[in-house]
Amino acid sequence: VRAGLEQALRDAVRTARLAPGVRLPSSRALAHDLGIARNTVADAYGQLVAEGWLVARQGSGTRVADRAPLVEQASSSPVAEQPPPRFDLRPGAPDLAAFPRAAWLAAARRALSAASDHALGYGDPRGRPELREALVAYLARARAVRVTPDRLVVCSGYTQGLSVLCEALRGRGATTLAMESHVLRDYREIVAARGLRLAPMTVDDEGAVVAEAGDADAMLLTPTHQFPLGAPLAPQRRTDAVRWAVEHRRLVVEDDYDGEFRYDRQPVGAMQGLAPEQVVYAGTASKTLAPGVRLGWLALPADLVDDVVEAKTLADRHSSTFDQLTLAQLIASGAYDRHVRRARLAYRRRRDRLVAALARDAPHVRVTGIAAGLHALVELPEDADEEELIARAAQRHGLALAGLAPYRAAGAHARGPALVVGYATPPEHAFTAAVARLVAALVERE
Numbered sequence: 001v002r003a004g005l006e007q008a009l010r011d012a013v014r015t016a017r018l019a020p021g022v023r024l025p026s027s028r029a030l031a032h033d034l035g036i037a038r039n040t041v042a043d044a045y046g047q048l049v050a051e052g053w054l055v056a057r058q059g060s061g062t063r064v065a066d067r068a069p070l071v072e073q074a075s076s077s078p079v080a081e082q083p084p085p086r087f088d089l090r091p092g093a094p095d096l097a098a099f100p101r102a103a104w105l106a107a108a109r110r111a112l113s114a115a116s117d118h119a120l121g122y123g124d125p126r127g128r129p130e131l132r133e134a135l136v137a138y139l140a141r142a143r144a145v146r147v148t149p150d151r152l153v154v155c156s157g158y159t160q161g162l163s164v165l166c167e168a169l170r171g172r173g174a175t176t177l178a179m180e181s182h183v184l185r186d187y188r189e190i191v192a193a194r195g196l197r198l199a200p201m202t203v204d205d206e207g208a209v210v211a212e213a214g215d216a217d218a219m220l221l222t223p224t225h226q227f228p229l230g231a232p233l234a235p236q237r238r239t240d241a242v243r244w245a246v247e248h249r250r251l252v253v254e255d256d257y258d259g260e261f262r263y264d265r266q267p268v269g270a271m272q273g274l275a276p277e278q279v280v281y282a283g284t285a286s287k288t289l290a291p292g293v294r295l296g297w298l299a300l301p302a303d304l305v306d307d308v309v310e311a312k313t314l315a316d317r318h319s320s321t322f323d324q325l326t327l328a329q330l331i332a333s334g335a336y337d338r339h340v341r342r343a344r345l346a347y348r349r350r351r352d353r354l355v356a357a358l359a360r361d362a363p364h365v366r367v368t369g370i371a372a373g374l375h376a377l378v379e380l381p382e383d384a385d386e387e388e389l390i391a392r393a394a395q396r397h398g399l400a401l402a403g404l405a406p407y408r409a410a411g412a413h414a415r416g417p418a419l420v421v422g423y424a425t426p427p428e429h430a431f432t433a434a435v436a437r438l439v440a441a442l443v444e445r446e
């Protein structure tokens with residue numbers, strides 16, 4: 001009864017039904033009106049006085065406290081999730097309906113049963129040893145990465161990895177980062193927010209023109225499959241980038257976000273293997289499993305470990321032990337590899353179907369980039385209007401699309417018009433319809 005009365009009074013004050021300065025009935029009178037004990041009312045008043053909602057003054061009873069006017073919350077809850085679009089071909093996510101829920105749950109159960117109590121406390125900022133050991137073996141076998149567990153730092157995705165790297169670089173006096181002309185806008189913002197200047201490098205059919213890095217302190221690349229333009233970094237440019245870093249004692253950051261997914265040949269191994277003391281390798285579970293896992297990893301040159309560990313410690317001490325132990329178990333049991341193999345096959349088929357449908361029904365557009373990853377660049381005729389097409393697809397077809405323009409750094413050479421089509425995004429049952437809607441949006445008259 002007391003808690004209910006307190007809450008009712010708090011709500012009345014918050015919504016100004018009881019205005020500041022208003023005198024409340026005496027506890028005796030209110031108790032009488034409500035048919036409850038006087039002490040209950042007196043206790044509720046006392047509690048609200050202690051919390052600052054009411055003031056009690058000798059001789060003048062209990063009044064509503066003066067408070068700064070409150071901005072009322074919007075009626076729709078700010079935590080409500082936006083409903084997903086009916087059809088979604090935006091890039092960024094794998095097929096979330098294919099997340100290996102049963103395997104993840106089994107791994108979580110096994111991991112938690114095996115974990116000591118001690119493991120659940122604060123731990124090594126680099127991450128759980130179990131995960132770092134599992135990753136060392138996995139990365140060597142799947143991506144030709146050469147690293148030891150002491151040089152791996154587990155982060156909350158590449159996003160945090162980039163952030164702590166920038167902080168470490170800034171702390172060492174770095175001022176400029178060379179980045180591909182087209183990247184996720186968030187990454188440009190992270191780099192700028194950490195006080196580093198961006199130097200865009202042109203991207204052509206052979207990937208980033210690494211010679212344009214000039215005297216930048218570090219170079220950020222997506223060498224396996226440029227995001228979003230889709231070219232791999234040509235072998236000569238890979239060598240040039242590594243030589244640039246070795247000769248000038250600078251750093252290359254290799255964002256290997258979708259390195260597991262190559263369809264026309266064996267995946268090309270990571271650049272990091274060429275020069276582990278000059279190349280930071282960055283991987284993530286966001287494409288192989290789901291972005292919601294929020295786990296990524298940095299394989300670091302020896303002399304960068306301490307600075308990155310310090311930045312990671314200050315950011316959040318370390319990533320979630322529970323999720324790390326689960327992922328470690330998933331990898332060690334072979335379930336992770338099985339899932340990646342299944343996903344690779346499914347996405348490869350989807351890409352083939354997309355390419356075939358566009359060649360057949362929308363021959364005025366061109367799919368470029370290698371057969372890899374979870375997205376394809378669909379180049380539109382020169383006079384096409386990306387924004388208009390995206391708005392029309394949403395309105396008429398319930399189809400969410402992404403254009404190329406937002407990825408371009410200010411001042412960089414413009415490419416496009418084009419769409420960045422994420423063919424992994426829809427659940428399997430909606431893929432055919434999503435592609436049909438894409439075709440319809442591409443061929444219809446405005």
Ligand SMILES: Cc1ncc(COP(=O)(O)O)c(C=O)c1O
Pocket residue numbers: 092093156157158159160184222227255257283284285286291295296
């Ligand atoms: C180019 C690129 N790198 C990395 C990532 C992964 O980021 P995170 O690991 O923070 O989810 C993405 C995700 O969209 C990406 O597009």
